[in-house]
Amino acid sequence: MRANYVFPCPFLSLRHREEYFEGKYKGESRGEKIKDIIMRIVIVIVIVVVLVMIRIYEKRRSERIIGIIRRYDRRKTILEIGSGSGCNARRMEEMGYKVTAIDIEDKSRCKRPRIFDGERIPYGDKTYDIVICTYVLHHTNKQEELLKEMRRVGKEVIMISTNKIRT
Numbered sequence: 116m117r118a119n120y121v122f123p124c125p126f127l128s129l130r131h132r133e134e135y136f137e138g139k140y141k142g143e144s145r146g147e148k149i150k151d152i153i154m155r156i157v158i159v160i161v162i163v164v165v166l167v168m169i170r171i172y173e174k175r176r177s178e179r180i181i182g183i184i185r186r187y188d189r190r191k192t193i194l195e196i197g198s199g200s201g202c203n204a205r206r207m208e209e210m211g212y213k214v215t216a217i218d219i220e221d222k223s224r225c226k227r228p229r230i231f232d233g234e235r236i237p238y239g240d241k242t243y244d245i246v247i248c249t250y251v252l253h254h255t256n257k258q259e260e261l262l263k264e265m266r267r268v269g270k271e272v273i274m275i276s277t278n279k280i281r282t
Contacts, residue, residue, distance in 0.1 A: 123238055133225075140229065177203055184212070191244035194268060196236070197251030201226030215243070216279040233257075236264045243268055 165223045180203055184193070189211035196240045198216035201224040202237050216228040217236065231237050234257055246269035265273050 124129040176249070177206070180247065180274075180276070181206055181210075184245070184247075185210070187245060189271070191271075192242070193245045193247060194236070194238070194243040194258045196246065196248040196265065197254070198223070198226065201228060203234055203247075203249075204228075234264070236268050238268050239268045240267055244270050244273045246276065247274045249274070252277040 150189075170258040184207055190267050193204075193207055193214045195207075195210050195214060195216045196218075197223055198204050198218050201223040204214045204216040208213060210224070214226075214240075216226050217231050218228040219231065219233040221227060221230060229237070233255060246265045248261070248265055252261065252275065255261055262275075265275075
């Protein structure tokens with residue numbers, strides 16, 4: 116008899132876990148129980164490793180962006196389009212830049228963005244010295260319009276980084 120891989124809540128009390136395993140493994144050998152528990156541990160370890168790798172990747176990507184921004188005068192105004200967590204925007208603010216973050220939804224952990232429709236940037240012409248749009252273009256169906264909007268609100272530098280462009 117093969118065990119089903121149903122994950123019990125890790126916050127159950129020990130008594131409840133014992134009851135769960137007694138009911139789940141009725142009629143199974145001790146070897147099957149151990150094999151199932153080891154498989155669960157391996158799955159948890161894989162999930163943790165993947166999450167750590169994603170964090171490392173995001174940090175490296177962020178460091179590249181911040182490294183480029185450091186080249187510019189700290190009195191510059193920056194618009195970050197698609198700010199996500201807002202952590203890049205906050206780090207740039209801590210470095211002395213005046214940063215505005217915009218996004219189509221609020222997923223912020225560090226700096227809350229102004230919400231916009233993803234098409235028309237809600238600022239006037241030539242408002243920002245630097246416009247940053249990293250890993251956003253591939254999420255929109257109207258890439259050309261968003262690029263025109265970035266050009267409209269940007270004065271000096273438009274920094275774009277993306278995974279792929281739709282043609």
